[in-house]
Each structure stands twice: as C-alpha cells, then as structure tokens.
Amino acid sequence: MGRISGPLHDVAGDAGHHDHPPRMGFFTDTSVCIGCKACEVACKEWNAIPEDGLTFTGMSYDNTQGLSADTWRHVAFIEQRRPVEPPEDYAGVDVLGMAADGAAADFRWLMASDVCKHCTHAACLDVCPTGALFRTEFGTVVVQEDVCNGCGYCVPACPYGVIDQRKDDGRAWKCTMCYDRIGDGLEPACAKACPTESIQFGPLDELRERAAARVERLHADGVPEARLYGADPDDGVGGDGAFFLLLDEPEVYGLPPAPVVTTRDLPSMWRHAGAAALTLIGGVTAAYLAGRKR
Amino acid sequence: MSEAEATRDGLRNQRPGREARGAAGGPKRRGRRRRGEETVVPDAEFRSYYGRPIIKPPTWKAADIAGYLFLGGLAGSSSLLALGAELTGRPRAARAGKIGGLGAIGLSTVLLIHDLGRPARFANMLRVAKPTSPMSMGSWILMAYGPAAGVAAATDVTGLFPRIGRAATGWAALAGPAVVSYTAVLISDTAIPAWHGAHRELPFVFAGSGAAAASGLVLLAAPRSETAPARTVAVFGAALDLAASRLLERRLGPVVAEPYRTGRGGRLMHAATALTAAGALGAALLAGRSRPAAALAGAALLAGSACTRFGVFAAGVQSATDPKYTIAAQRPAPE
Ligand code: SF4
Numbered sequence: 001m002g003r004i005s006g007p008l009h010d011v012a013g014d015a016g017h018h019d020h021p022p023r024m025g026f027f028t029d030t031s032v033c034i035g036c037k038a039c040e041v042a043c044k045e046w047n048a049i050p051e052d053g054l055t056f057t058g059m060s061y062d063n064t065q066g067l068s069a070d071t072w073r074h075v076a077f078i079e080q081r082r083p084v085e086p087p088e089d090y091a092g093v094d095v096l097g098m099a100a101d102g103a104a105a106d107f108r109w110l111m112a113s114d115v116c117k118h119c120t121h122a123a124c125l126d127v128c129p130t131g132a133l134f135r136t137e138f139g140t141v142v143v144q145e146d147v148c149n150g151c152g153y154c155v156p157a158c159p160y161g162v163i164d165q166r167k168d169d170g171r172a173w174k175c176t177m178c179y180d181r182i183g184d185g186l187e188p189a190c191a192k193a194c195p196t197e198s199i200q201f202g203p204l205d206e207l208r209e210r211a212a213a214r215v216e217r218l219h220a221d222g223v224p225e226a227r228l229y230g231a232d233p234d235d236g237v238g239g240d241g242a243f244f245l246l247l248d249e250p251e252v253y254g255l256p257p258a259p260v261v262t263t264r265d266l267p268s269m270w271r272h273a274g275a276a277a278l279t280l281i282g283g284v285t286a287a288y289l290a291g292r293k294r
Numbered sequence: 295m296s297e298a299e300a301t302r303d304g305l306r307n308q309r310p311g312r313e314a315r316g317a318a319g320g321p322k323r324r325g326r327r328r329r330g331e332e333t334v335v336p337d338a339e340f341r342s343y344y345g346r347p348i349i350k351p352p353t354w355k356a357a358d359i360a361g362y363l364f365l366g367g368l369a370g371s372s373s374l375l376a377l378g379a380e381l382t383g384r385p386r387a388a389r390a391g392k393i394g395g396l397g398a399i400g401l402s403t404v405l406l407i408h409d410l411g412r413p414a415r416f417a418n419m420l421r422v423a424k425p426t427s428p429m430s431m432g433s434w435i436l437m438a439y440g441p442a443a444g445v446a447a448a449t450d451v452t453g454l455f456p457r458i459g460r461a462a463t464g465w466a467a468l469a470g471p472a473v474v475s476y477t478a479v480l481i482s483d484t485a486i487p488a489w490h491g492a493h494r495e496l497p498f499v500f501a502g503s504g505a506a507a508a509s510g511l512v513l514l515a516a517p518r519s520e521t522a523p524a525r526t527v528a529v530f531g532a533a534l535d536l537a538a539s540r541l542l543e544r545r546l547g548p549v550v551a552e553p554y555r556t557g558r559g560g561r562l563m564h565a566a567t568a569l570t571a572a573g574a575l576g577a578a579l580l581a582g583r584s585r586p587a588a589a590l591a592g593a594a595l596l597a598g599s600a601c602t603r604f605g606v607f608a609a610g611v612q613s614a615t616d617p618k619y620t621i622a623a624q625r626p627a628p629e
Contacts, residue, residue: 004426059344066346076343127483129430130418149418150411152353153429156484156614161349170411251621254343258624262483262490263426269479269493276478276497277471280505281374283530288378291523 005264007233008120011241015135023139024182025204026191026242027211028113030253031218031226033198035061035111039073042193046178047072050166060109066254067114069166072175073190076253078110112253113190113199116141116162116175117230118241121261124154124163124174132172139204139241140177148172159237159259177242204241211245223247229255236260340625342617349485351614358409360607362402363477364600367504368511369398370470371531373443375508377467378523379516380460387524388463389450390515391508395466396447399440399473428480435476439469474504481610487550487623488559488613489606495545496606498538503599505531506570510595513581513588521588525577528595532574535602536567549622553612554605562605569598 003014012020043049052070057063060077067074122141125133132147133154143163150170154163163174178188182201186192191201200207211228218226225247230240236259250257342348352359376391407416420437424430442465449459475497482493489496509528513521543551553559576591613619 057344062344078343123485126426127429129422129424129427129433130415131422131424132418147415147418147421148412149415151419151429152409152411153427153484155350156352156486156610159349159485161347161485164350165353165411172411249341251348251617252341252343254346254348254617256348256485256620256624259485260624262485265490265493266426266428266479266483269428269482269497272494273475273479273497276475276501279498279534280371280471280474280501283505283534284371284374284378284527287523287526287530288382290526292382 003121004126004266005121005236005261006238008238009233011120011139012135012137017135017137020137020139022203022205023241024177024202025118025139025207025240026115026177026188027200027202027207027245028115028242029198029200029211029214029245030110030112031198031214031223031245031247032196033075033111033113034196035075035077035109036195037064037075038193038195039113039190039199040064040071040075042189043073043175044071046181046189047176049173067116067160067162067164067174069164069169069173072115072173074114076110076112076114078112078248078252080108080110080248080252110247110252112244112246113194114253114255115190115242116177117160117237117243118175118177119159119261120233120238120241121263122237123157123159123261123263124172126261126263126266127153127157129153136179138177138179138182140179140182141241142176142179143172143174145171145173157262159256159261207243211243214245218245236264340618340621342621346617347615348617348620349614351611352484352486353411354409354607356604356607356611358405360604362405362409363481363500363603363607364507365398365402365405366477367474367500367599367603368507368596369395369402369443370439370473371504371508372398372511373439373446373463373466373470374505375512375524375527376446377463379512379520380463382523384516384520384523387512387516387520390512392443392447392450392463392466394508394511394515395443395470399436399443403436403440428476428483432476432480435469435472439466439473442466442469471501475501481606484610485620486610486614487619488546488553489610491546491550491623492542495538495542499535499542499602499606502531502534502536502538503566503570503602506535506573506595507531507599509577510573510592510599513577513592513595515592518582518585518588521581525581528577528581528591529574532570532595532598535570535599539563539567539602547622550613550619553609553619557608557612559605559607559609559612562601562608566598566601566605569594569601571598573598 049070060079062077064074118140125141132144148171152165154172166173187201191199215226229246230243233239372391372394376388379387407413419433442462445462446466449455478496478500481489509524512524554563573591573594581588581591
C-alpha cells in the first residue's frame with residue numbers, strides 16, 4: 001500500500017502496477033463549454049446507464065441536477081448577473097438573446113461538465129472494505145461491480161459527492177473514465193462527443209501543460225477570473241486526474257473549495273480511538289478496583 | 295413547470311432561485327430567493343450551486359447504522375463490565391454483561407448485513423484486510439470480538455467449560471473497547487464536516503456513551519448488591535461523554551457544529567444530554583437504595599446513549615445535506 005496523502009507522481013506504480021501506461025486524465029475547459037450535454041448523452045449510451053428521473057427543476061437548463069450513480073457526466077448551468085467588464089469591442093453585444101434593458105452588460109452564463117475526479121488519493125478507494133474499488137494501470141479509479149457489496153462507505157467518503165449507490169441495484173457506481181474504451185486506445189465517450197473540445201482526454205502531464213497555457217492565454221485576453229481547479233498535486237487530494245478550468249469560485253459550480261482526502265487524518269483518528277479505548281478500560285478498571293469486595 | 299414566460303422585456307415569472315448567484319444559505323432559504331433581487335452580494339455570504347449539497351449524505355439507514363453505533367458501543371462495554379464483575383465476584387452482574395454483549399453484537403451484525411445494498415455478498419467484507427478502510431478493520435475487529443462474546447455468554451449460562459469461558463470473557467473484554475471506539479473512526483473517515491472535523495473527540499464521546507449504556511444495562515439486570523461499580527462506571531461514562539461532546543462542538547466552531555445543536559440532530563443531542571445526566575445522577579444518588587430507581591436510572595442511561603448515537607448520525611446527515619457546512623469547513627470565514 002502506498003502513501004495516503006501528499007503529492008504522488010507514479011499513482012499506478014504506487015498501487016502495484018509495473019510497466020504501466022502514463023496516467024490518463026480529463027481536462028475540462030469550461031470556458032468553451034456550450035452546454036450541449038452531448039457528454040451526458042454519450043456517457044449514458046456507452047455505459048448503458050439507466051434513466052435517472054425526468055424532473056423539471058427550474059435550475060436553468062439543468063434538469064440533471066448533479067452526479068449520481070446514474071449520471072457520470074453532469075453539465076451545470078449557472079446564470080449570473082454579476083458585474084462583468086466586457087472588453088471594448090464586445091460592448092453592446094446581445095448575449096444569448098437575453099439582452100433586454102441592456103442586461104447583457106452584466107449577464108453571463110457559466111456551463112461546466114462535471115465528472116469523477118479520479119483523485120490521486122481517492123477516499124472512495126481508500127475506505128472501500130471489499131477491494132471493489134481499485135486503481136487501474138491508467139491511474140484511474142474504477143468499481144468492480146461483481147465485488148461491490150453495497151456497503152455505501154464510498155458515498156460519504158468522496159469529498160466531491162460523486163459516487164453513489166444505485167437504489168434498485170444496491171451497488172455503488174461512478175465514472176470509469178471508460179476503462180473499456182481507453183484500454184483499447186479509444187478516448188472516453190464524453191471526450192469523443194464533445195464538439196468544442198471542452199472535454200480533453202490524454203496523458204495527465206500533457207493536459208496539465210496545455211491547461212496552464214490556456215489559463216495564461218485567457219488572462220492575456222482579459223479574463224482574469226480563469227483558474228485551474230484540481231490541477232495542483234499539492235492540494236488536499238494530491239491533485240485530480242480529472243481537473244477543470246473554471247471562471248468563478250468552485251462552490252458556484254457545486255464543487256468543494258478545498259477538498260481533502262479524509263484518510264489523510266486516518267492515523268490521527270486511530271490514535272484518538274486507541275486513546276479512547278484505553279480511557280474506557282482505565283475508567284472501568286478503576287471503578288471495579290474501587291468496588292472490590294474484601 | 296411552465297410559469298416562466300419569455301417576453302420581449304425578458305423573463306417573466308421566472309422561477310425563484312433560477313439564478314445561481316448564490317445568496318445566504320441554510321436549508322430554509324434554499325430556492326426561496328426573492329424574484330428580481332439584485333444581489334451583488336460580496337462573499338460575506340456563501341455561494342453554492344442552487345443550494346445543492348456538495349457532498350453526498352450517507353445512504354445508510356439511521357435505524358441500521360445509528361442502531362449499530364449504539365449496540366456496538368453497548369456490546370463492547372458490556373463485555374468489559376462483565377470481566378470486572380466476574381473478577382470481583384459479582385456473578386449476576388457478570389452474566390448480565392455477557393448476555394448483553396452477545397445480544398447487542400448479534401443484533402448489530404444483523405443490522406449491518408441488512409444495510410448492505412447486496413446483503414448476500416456480506417462475506418466480501420472479509421475478502422481483504424485493508425488498513426485504510428475502517429470498515430474493513432471493523433469487520434475483523436467484529437470477527438475477533440463476536441465469537442468470544444458468544445462463548446463467554448454460552449459458557450456462563452450453561453456452566454460448561456468454565457476455563458474456556460473465563461478465557462473468552464477476558465478476550466471479549468479486551469476486544470470490546472476496540473468495538474466501542476472504532477465506530478467513531480468509521481464515521482469520521484468521511485468527507486462529512488460534522489464527523490470528520492470531530493475525529494479527535496468522537497472516540498471519547500463513543501467510549502463514554504458506551505460505558506454509560508453498559509452500566510445502565512447492569513443496573514437494569516443485576517441485583518443492587520452487585521451494582522456498586524457499575525454505578526461508578528455510569529458517572530464516569532456520562533462525564534466522559536458529555537465533556538467530550540462539549541469539546542467536539544467547540545472544536546468544530548459555531549457553523550460546522552450547528553447540526554449538533556439544531557434540527558433533528560440537535561433535538562436528539564439535547565435529549566441525550568438530559569437523559570445521560572439524569573441517568574448518571576440517578577445511578578449515583580438513588581440506584582444504591584432502591585431497585586426501581588436503579589432500573590429507571592439504567593433505562594435513562596441506555597436511552598441517553600441511543601440518543602447520542604442517533605443524534606450524531608442525524609447531525610452528519612444534516613451536515614452533508616447543506617453545502618454551507620462543507621464550504622465553512624474548507625473556507626473558514628475571514629476575520
Ligand atoms: S472524485 Fe470521489 S468518486 Fe471520484 S475518485 Fe475521487 S473520491 Fe473517488
């Protein structure tokens with residue numbers, strides 16, 4: 001078993017894979033997402049995921065609501081009326097046809113396709129008691145559905161609220177980064193279907209470089225709020241295998257601002273549990289010693 | 295839902311909460327933002343995605359898992375009290391502890407298997423021994439404890455194999471405290487702020503609560519002449535539980551600790567405090583004098599312990615369901 005927190009370069013190697021391919025990942029550049037949901041559909045189709053409820057939420061164009069056992073890609077729609085400083089040459093442009101009363105000047109629409117982060121230190125995998133969740137040779141995190149016994153531990157363990165239990169089936173399900181496709185040299189269904197290359201698939205090192213360049217470019221173009229999310233190997237989960245370019249704070253997209261892999265604190269948890277057990281033994285022993293019958 | 299109509303002037307009757315500008319939080323405000331409210335609210339108030347949770351609440355059923363937290367604590371502590379009683383010549387108190395231990399752990403196992411999405415695959419729990427998974431470790435702890443508790447109770451009731459019985463009683467008393475305190479690690483090792491942030495104090499809450507419950511059982515089941523040490527344990531357990539609970543809330547800070555104070559979690563925790571304190575007082579002052587008082591104190595201690603476990607569980611669910619707790623835990627308010 002490997003490290004439980006901190007930066008980790010060779011994730012697959014740490015999990016016991018030898019001669020493995022490079023770590024593969026997703027870079028989701030939300031600045032070019034057009035909210036077409038092709039990724040959601042392609043994912044459902046390829047992975048034969050059951051229907052997950054047909055509800056009208058009123059949350060902009062988002063009736064999917066979030067990632068779940070039956071939704072492995074989720075496109076968020078955020079309508080913002082925040083002061084935006086439009087560059088000179090865009091002034092007065094009718095944004096998305098909702099420009100009545102000059103509202104275009106301060107209206108913006110954020111769209112982002114969310115997915116399992118395939119964490120470097122994945123809490124879901126760490127806490128899984130059966131070994132159903134495992135680290136693939138690509139450094140991704142996958143559930144073996146023939147092993148999962150539906151204990152549900154991974155569900156509250158995931159710091160991103162990704163993995164969930166399928167009700168009628170009892171087992172836990174989530175994105176596999178199309179393990180069956182990438183093993184055959186194909187790209188995952190969502191990346192394949194994305195018409196704007198908002199979803200990019202590739203070796204994680206390359207993606208990180210490309211993403212850094214993209215942020216620089218956006219900053220130069222006058223989008224100072226562009227930032228990477230999950231790209232830092234020094235963050236609380238050791239960096240994500242699927243990371244993002246965002247245009248606002250993470251929580252606006254429903255993402256945790258500073259997630260931490262819960263097992264980072266496991267040594268401290270066991271130490272305190274040990275101390276508590278000894279306290280219990282000590283207290284009870286003292287009570288019986290004091291009450292000894294002579 | 296089609297009240298929203300697009301007109302030349304923009305959207306009319308748009309559904310409240312349409313715009314993810316994110317205003318003040320709390321379950322009550324969710325989705326009830328006033329229409330047309332121009333909130334260019336600075337970040338003093340948190341923002342979220344339509345008030346939706348950031349993390350997933352546990353899929354565990356309260357009756358199963360909170361029930362297990364209670365029964366596991368009762369079982370492990372009862373075995374410890376049984377050994378104490380046996381070694382100090384209190385056979386009926388010892389028997390109560392042994393039978394209580396076996397019964398509680400037996401029921402626990404049933405609850406745990408019942409809660410699985412695939413109960414038929416429960417044996418997969420023993421497929422691996424995984425130090426990073428408290429549930430895996432817990433399965434092995436239960437394997438070490440359960441059979442010993444069974445042998446201890448069976449030999450006591452039947453009178454057969456007394457030496458094996460003595461060994462099993464000792465073994466169960468050693469493994470018991472692990473059963474009691476590991477369940478705190480089990481729930482702390484999650485992304486839930488009210489649990490994870492409390493990982494230092496929760497084991498002590500559970501140890502105290504377990505001791506209080508086991509003493510309650512002995513007070514209920516054993517004659518007064520044998521319950522003197524159990525009454526001391528009642529006071530010790532209640533004091534440890536209540537003190538650690540206070541520390542826990544202080545550690546979490548006003549926002550993250552809120553689920554322990556409000557809503558279902560808060561109600562249960564308040565009930566737990568009242569019952570545990572009353573039970574301990576009753577045990578200390580009255581239980582030595584009258585059997586009914588002892589039984590009443592014992593019942594209060596057991597009920598208090600159950601409320602603590604169900605309260606902690608409910609607080610965790612509340613903590614996971616509102617994004618403001620996740621954000622508050624990760625982004626402490628700037629002073
Ligand atoms: S995002 Fe959640 S489900 Fe995905 S690897 Fe990380 S912990 Fe596991």
